Amino acid sequence: MIKFFLMVNKQGQTRLSRYYEHVEINKRTMLEAEVIKNCLSRSKDQCSFIEYKDFKLVYRQYAALFVVVGIDQTENEMAVYELIHNFVEVLDKYFSRVSELDVSFSIMFNLDRVHIILDEMVLNGCIVETNRNRILAPLFVLDKVAES
Amino acid sequence: MPAVSKGDGMRGLAVFISDIRNCKSKEAEIKRINKELANIRSKFKGDKALDGYSKKKYVCKLLFIFLLGHDIDFGHMEAVNLLSSNRYTEKQIGYLFISVLVNSNSELIRLINNAIKNDLASRNPTFMGLALHCIANVGSREMAEAFAGEIPKILVAGDTMDSVKQSAALCLLRLYRTSPDLVPMGDWTSRVVHLLNDQHLGVVTAATSLITTLAQKNPEEFKTSVSLAVSRLSRIVTSASTDLQDYTYYFVPAPWLSVKLLRLLQCYPPPEDPAVRGRLTECLETILNKAQEPPKSKKVQHSNAKNAVLFEAISLIIHHDSEPNLLVRACNQLGQFLQHRETNLRYLALESMCTLASSEFSHEAVKTHIETVINALKTERDVSVRQRAVDLLYAMCDRSNAQQIVAEMLNYLETADYSIREEIVSYLCFPYFFHSWLWYHKYHLLIRMLHRTSPDLASSEVVSEEPADTVHDADELFHKFVCKNNGVLFENQLLQIGLKSEFRQNLGRMFIFYGNKTSTQFLNFTPTVICSDDLQSSLNLQTKPVDPTVDGGAQVQQVVNIECVSDFMEAPILNIQFRYGGTFQNLSVKLPITLNKFFQPTEMSSQDFFQRWKQLSNPKQEVQNIFKAKHPMDAEITKAKIIGFGSALLEEVDPNPANFVGAGIIHTKTTQIGCLLRLEPNLQAQMYRLTLRTSKEAVSQRLCELLSEQF
Numbered sequence: 001m002i003k004f005f006l007m008v009n010k011q012g013q014t015r016l017s018r019y020y021e022h023v024e025i026n027k028r029t030m031l032e033a034e035v036i037k038n039c040l041s042r043s044k045d046q047c048s049f050i051e052y053k054d055f056k057l058v059y060r061q062y063a064a065l066f067v068v069v070g071i072d073q074t075e076n077e078m079a080v081y082e083l084i085h086n087f088v089e090v091l092d093k094y095f096s097r098v099s100e101l102d103v104s105f106s107i108m109f110n111l112d113r114v115h116i117i118l119d120e121m122v123l124n125g126c127i128v129e130t131n132r133n134r135i136l137a138p139l140f141v142l143d144k145v146a147e148s
Numbered sequence: 149m150p151a152v153s154k155g156d157g158m159r160g161l162a163v164f165i166s167d168i169r170n171c172k173s174k175e176a177e178i179k180r181i182n183k184e185l186a187n188i189r190s191k192f193k194g195d196k197a198l199d200g201y202s203k204k205k206y207v208c209k210l211l212f213i214f215l216l217g218h219d220i221d222f223g224h225m226e227a228v229n230l231l232s233s234n235r236y237t238e239k240q241i242g243y244l245f246i247s248v249l250v251n252s253n254s255e256l257i258r259l260i261n262n263a264i265k266n267d268l269a270s271r272n273p274t275f276m277g278l279a280l281h282c283i284a285n286v287g288s289r290e291m292a293e294a295f296a297g298e299i300p301k302i303l304v305a306g307d308t309m310d311s312v313k314q315s316a317a318l319c320l321l322r323l324y325r326t327s328p329d330l331v332p333m334g335d336w337t338s339r340v341v342h343l344l345n346d347q348h349l350g351v352v353t354a355a356t357s358l359i360t361t362l363a364q365k366n367p368e369e370f371k372t373s374v375s376l377a378v379s380r381l382s383r384i385v386t387s388a389s390t391d392l393q394d395y396t397y398y399f400v401p402a403p404w405l406s407v408k409l410l411r412l413l414q415c416y417p418p419p420e421d422p423a424v425r426g427r428l429t430e431c432l433e434t435i436l437n438k439a440q441e442p443p444k445s446k447k448v449q450h451s452n453a454k455n456a457v458l459f460e461a462i463s464l465i466i467h468h469d470s471e472p473n474l475l476v477r478a479c480n481q482l483g484q485f486l487q488h489r490e491t492n493l494r495y496l497a498l499e500s501m502c503t504l505a506s507s508e509f510s511h512e513a514v515k516t517h518i519e520t521v522i523n524a525l526k527t528e529r530d531v532s533v534r535q536r537a538v539d540l541l542y543a544m545c546d547r548s549n550a551q552q553i554v555a556e557m558l559n560y561l562e563t564a565d566y567s568i569r570e571e572i573v574s575y576l577c578f579p580y581f582f583h584s585w586l587w588y589h590k591y592h593l594l595i596r597m598l599h600r601t602s603p604d605l606a607s608s609e610v611v612s613e614e615p616a617d618t619v620h621d622a623d624e625l626f627h628k629f630v631c632k633n634n635g636v637l638f639e640n641q642l643l644q645i646g647l648k649s650e651f652r653q654n655l656g657r658m659f660i661f662y663g664n665k666t667s668t669q670f671l672n673f674t675p676t677v678i679c680s681d682d683l684q685s686s687l688n689l690q691t692k693p694v695d696p697t698v699d700g701g702a703q704v705q706q707v708v709n710i711e712c713v714s715d716f717m718e719a720p721i722l723n724i725q726f727r728y729g730g731t732f733q734n735l736s737v738k739l740p741i742t743l744n745k746f747f748q749p750t751e752m753s754s755q756d757f758f759q760r761w762k763q764l765s766n767p768k769q770e771v772q773n774i775f776k777a778k779h780p781m782d783a784e785i786t787k788a789k790i791i792g793f794g795s796a797l798l799e800e801v802d803p804n805p806a807n808f809v810g811a812g813i814i815h816t817k818t819t820q821i822g823c824l825l826r827l828e829p830n831l832q833a834q835m836y837r838l839t840l841r842t843s844k845e846a847v848s849q850r851l852c853e854l855l856s857e858q859f
Contacts, residue, residue: 017215020285022250029217046530047491053641054666054729073668073729077496078456079407085449086397108169109162111212115244123318124284126357129350130404131394134311138274145236 001125002080003055003070005118007107008036010064015107018118020125039066049077060084065104083127090117090132094139113139161208168216181213192226200238203230207245220249224256231263236274239267243278247285254290261294268298273309276302280315287322296323296330304339310348317343317354321361328365337362337369344376349395349405352380356408363415374416375424381409382431385438399444400453410460418468429471435461436477452492459496466500472509479504479513486520491530498524498536499730505543514544522556539732626719627857629740631792638737642666642728645737651745654815656710658741666728667700673726675706677739679718686716686816687741698726708739712746713817715847743850747794747812747823754801757811761824764841771848772839773856781829781836781859789858795825802826814847821847825855 004023007016014032023031038050039059050057052070058080059068067084071077091114095106107114120135122128129135164184171177188206191198198206203226210223223245230242246260260282267279283291283299302308303316317340324331340362343355356377363370384392384402395402419425439458443450462478465471482504485497498521505514521544524537538557545553625637629647637660638645644665649658664670673696677689688711694704719738726733752760764770779785786808790797795810802809808827813820823842830836836859840852 014215014217018248025214025217025219043529045491047495047533049492049495049532051532051535054668074411076407076411076456076460078452078459078492079404081492082397082449082452082456083404085452108165111215112208112241112244115248116240119281119285123281123315123354124287124322126318126321126354127404127408128314128318128354128357130353130397130402131350133394134350138277141274142237142240 001072001074002122002127003072003125004031005122006032006035006066006068006070008032008039008066008068009104010036010040010066012036015065015104016111016114016118018115018122020122035068035070036066039068048081058084060088062088079127083121083130086130086132087118087121090121090135093132094136113142116142160205161212164209165212177216181216181218184209185213189222192222198226200230200233200235204238204241207241211241211245211248214249224249224253228256228259228263231260232266239275239278243282247282250286250288257288257290261291264291264295268295268302273312276312277315280312280319284315284319284322287319287326289327292323292327292330295319296327299323300331300334300336300340303343304336310346310351313343313346313348313351314354317351317358321358324358324362333366333369337366338372341370341373341376344373344380349392349402353405353408356405356412360408360412360415363412367416371416373412374419375421377409377412378419378424378428378431381406381413382427384409385431385434397453398447398450400450400457403453403457406457407460410457410464414464414467418470429474432461432465432474433477436474436481439481455493455496459500462500463503466503466507469507469509475504475507475510476513479510483517483520486517486524491528491533494524494528495530495533495536498533498540502536502540502543502732503730505540511544511546514540515546515549518544518549518552522553525556525560542732623738626738626740627854630742630744630854631789631858633745637740638735639665640735642733643670643724643735645722645724647740649745651710653748654712654746654817656712656741656745658708658710658739660706660708660722661703662694662698662706662724663703664698664700668729669700670698670726670728670733672696673698673704673724675722675724677708678721678723683716683718683720686712686714687720688713689720689741710741710745711817712743712815714819715743715814715816715821715844715850717743717846717850742854743814743847744794744854746815747851748815749791749794749796750811750813750822751796752798752811754798757798757801757809757824760811760822761841764824764843768845769843769848770839770841771845771852772837773852774835774837775856775859777829777834777836777859778857779859781831781834786827786829786859790825790827790855793855793858795823804828806831814842814851823847823851825851827855827859 001020003019003021005016005018005020006014008014012033017028017032019028035052035057038052038057039061042050042059048059050059055070055072056077057068057070058077059066060081067088069080069084071080091107094113094117095110116139117135120129120138167180168177171180188209191202191206207223207227207230210220214220227242227245230238231246233239233242264279264282267275270276280299280302283295299316299320303313303320308316320331340355340359343351344359346352346355359370359373363373384406387401392401395405397403413428419428435458438454443454458481462482465474465478469475479501482497482501485493486501488494488497501514501517504510518541521537521540525534525541528534528537541553541557628635629637633647633649633651635647636644637647642665644663646661646663647658648661649656660675662673662675673694675694677691679687679689690709691706694706698704720741721736722739723734723736783806787797790808790810793810795812798809798811806829808829810825810827811823813822821842821844823840825841826839828837836856838852838856840848840855842848842851
C-alpha cells in the first residue's frame, strides 16, 4: 500500500502531505525533513527508488518540487513512479499553469482542490482512479456550483 | 486560472497564505500563525453564529496551518458542524478536515458517525462518496462498528452509482484491515468478484484492490476471481489503443489496472483449469512480446508504464514457477535490462532476478549473467543498485561458480563502502562460503584482507576462524554482557535481539529473544549458533530451532543449553538469516558466553588469600595488564563489576584500601580452577593495573582480557 504522498520543495517546505497510516505530527515533520534530505542528495546516476527504513521512497522531481511517495513491498515501484506523473499531469490540466513556478503557487492557494484530486486517485493507500477526466469531474461540478 | 480568484475563492485565506509566504523568518511565521489562531478561536467562541461560508474559510485556514507543521487542538467541532451542511463545498471541507486531523474524542466521533450515516442514507451519490471517502481514510474502530454491516450492501447493490461503488470497495478494504472481525464473509463476496467484469474500469481497479487483500486471508471465498481476472487482463492487453479511451496512458492500455490484476493473480497458484491457464500463458507471452516490439512512443512515460506491467508479469511468472518457457524468457528479458542505460530498470532487474535465481527451472539461466552482475558491482554509482548486485551474486552462487564469486567479492571488499562491506563479510562467513573458501585456500587471504582494509571489523577473534561482527560497536555490546546476564545484545532497524541467562557451576541456560521491529513478516527466520572446532570441544551448546515465520511486531524465543566442558578462549557466533520484504538478511553477532560465567565466588580470609597468592607465583600462572580507564573510576561501580564478573570481593585484605581483591573458582566439567585477582587503581593517571593468578596460564590470560575491558 501507499504509506504517504508528499510534495516538498528544495528548501524543505512541505506543499502537500497525505498520510494513509496514522503518523504523529512531530514525527511527520521529522519524516518530511529526512525524506527531502535523502532526495536532494541523489544524483542523475542513481535510481528513483530509495530504500528507507522498512519501506521504499519513490520520488520524481519537477523543477524545484519533489513528489515523494512512500510504499511498502506490495506496490509496483514503476507503477507508482508513473502514478506521480499522472497526478502532476492532472494538476497541470486543472490549473493550466503557465510556468513551472506556478505549480507551487497554484498548489498553495488551492490546497483543498489538490487534496480532492489526490483523494480521487488514491484512497486508503490504494490507487483507485487514473482516468484524468473522471478524476476532474467532481471538481468541474464544484466550480460550476461555486460560480452560480 | 487558479480557482482562488473565482467566487468561491475565500479571499481571506488567500491573503493569509500570502502573508505566510512573505514572512522573512520562522519567528515571523509563527507570530503570524499565532495571531491567526487567536483570531479564529475568538470567531469560533463568539456569540454570533457563523455562517457556513465563514466556518468553511476558517476551517480551511486551520487545515493549512496544520500542513505547515503546527498542531491544531481546536476547530473539530466547527468542522463537524460543516458536515451537516447541505452545500457540497462546506460539507467537503468539513470531511477533509476530520480526515486529515483525526481526533479520538468520543463525543465528536458520535457526531461524525451520525453525519456519515445521514450522508450514506441520502441517496445523493456525491454526499455518499464524501462519507465513504471519510471512512476509507479514517477507518477507526468506532466507524467499523457503525458501518461495517452496511458497506458491503452498498457495494453490491444494483442501483449504486459507479463512483460510489469505487469508494465503497476501498472503504470496505479499510474496515477489513483495521477490524477484520467486523467484516465477516457472506453472500456479498461472490457479487464483489463479479465487479471484475464491470465496464467502469475504475470500479474494477477498486474491486481488484479489495479482493487482493481479502483473498490472502480467505482464498477459498475468492477463488473464482482468478478466471475473471485472467479474462479481464487478457482483454486489456490485447486491446487496441483506442478501445480503452481515457484509461490508456501514453499508448499503454490501463497500466495500473493491469498491474493490480497481475498482483491479484499472485495470491493464487497457477490456475487448474487448462483453458484458463492457457489464456493466462498467452497473455503473459503477449506482454513479453510487446517488450521486444518497437515502442509506440518515444516518451519515457510510455516505456515506464509498459515496463511497470512487464515487471509485474515477470513477478507472476516467478511466483507460479511452472512454465519453463516463460521463466527462461523472463530471465532473458531481465538480462537485457541489466545493461539498460536507465538506472531504474537496472535496479528493478537486479531485484527481480534475485527471486528468479531460486527457481530450479531458471537457476541455470540466471547464472549465465554472472559477468554482467559482477560488472554492475564494480561500476554502479548508486549504492542500492550495488547492494542488489551483491544479493544476486549470493543468490546465484553454487559449487560451479563459488570460487569466482568469492574472488570477486573479496576484490570488491577493498573498495566497497562500509555498509556493503559488512554484508559481504557476513555472506562470506556463512557456512556454505566458509567451506568453499577453505577448500580454495582463500581463508588466509580473507583474514589478511580484513586486517588490511578494516582493522575494526577484524579482531584477534577472527584469526581463530570466527566471522567478523556486522555491527559497528558490537564489541562494546559484547563486553557489556561479560558482567551482566540480561539486556539487549543487538539492534538495527529491523531486528532487536535480547538476552536473559543464568549460570550455575559449569552449566548455564540462555534465552535469546528476537523481536521483529517492523510491520512486515520475517520469513525463513533461521538463527544458528556456530562454534569453531576448538570451541566445540570445550563448550557444549544445545539449541532447538525457532518458528521460521516471525510476524511484524512479534517476538520469538530460543533457548540455548550450555555446558562448560573445559576452559575456553573464544566466543560462539550467533548467525541469523531471514527474508524481509524482497531482501535477504544475514547478520552475525558474538554470543557473550564467556569463561567468567562459570566463575563462582569464594570467600576467604586475608591470611588464606596471601598464602594462595604465594603458591601461584610461577610466572606462567600470572598475567598482568596495565591499561587506561575507559569509564569514570568510581569505587562502588568497580566493586559491582567485580561481583558481576563472578568473583567474590574480599574486603580488608589488601593493605591499601583503594585496591580491590577478589577470588573464585572456574567450574568446568573436567576440572576446577582457582583464581585470584587484584585490581589497583591510579586515580591521578586514570589507569589501572590488573593482576590475575590462576593455576592455568590460558585461564589467567582470558580472565585478565575480559576483565580489563570492563573498566
